[in-house]
Amino acid sequence: MATLTVDDDVLLKVDECAKEEEISREDFVNRAIRVYLHEKLMDDLHAHGRRLGLTEEIIAEEIKRSREERRQANA
Numbered sequence: 001m002a003t004l005t006v007d008d009d010v011l012l013k014v015d016e017c018a019k020e021e022e023i024s025r026e027d028f029v030n031r032a033i034r035v036y037l038h039e040k041l042m043d044d045l046h047a048h049g050r051r052l053g054l055t056e057e058i059i060a061e062e063i064k065r066s067r068e069e070r071r072q073a074n075a
Contacts, residue, residue, distance in 0.1 A: 004029070011025075014029060
């Protein structure tokens with residue numbers, strides 16, 4: 001467990017949102033941090049893919065090919 005310092009105006013908004021969600025301040029902050037870390041990971045993965053020359057079209061085609069192979073293997 002750690003102690004964090006949060007600006008008063010941010011803390012008011014956190015408390016409002018936590019109350020609306022019917023969760024504790026701590027749960028709200030933990031969820032927010034997890035969402036941020038997940039988004040950062042996804043951004044990093046997308047950047048890595050772009051450096052490798054992967055496009056959304058290539059990825060979509062690979063997913064389609066993989067699903068077809070799985071269907072054939074399960075048939």
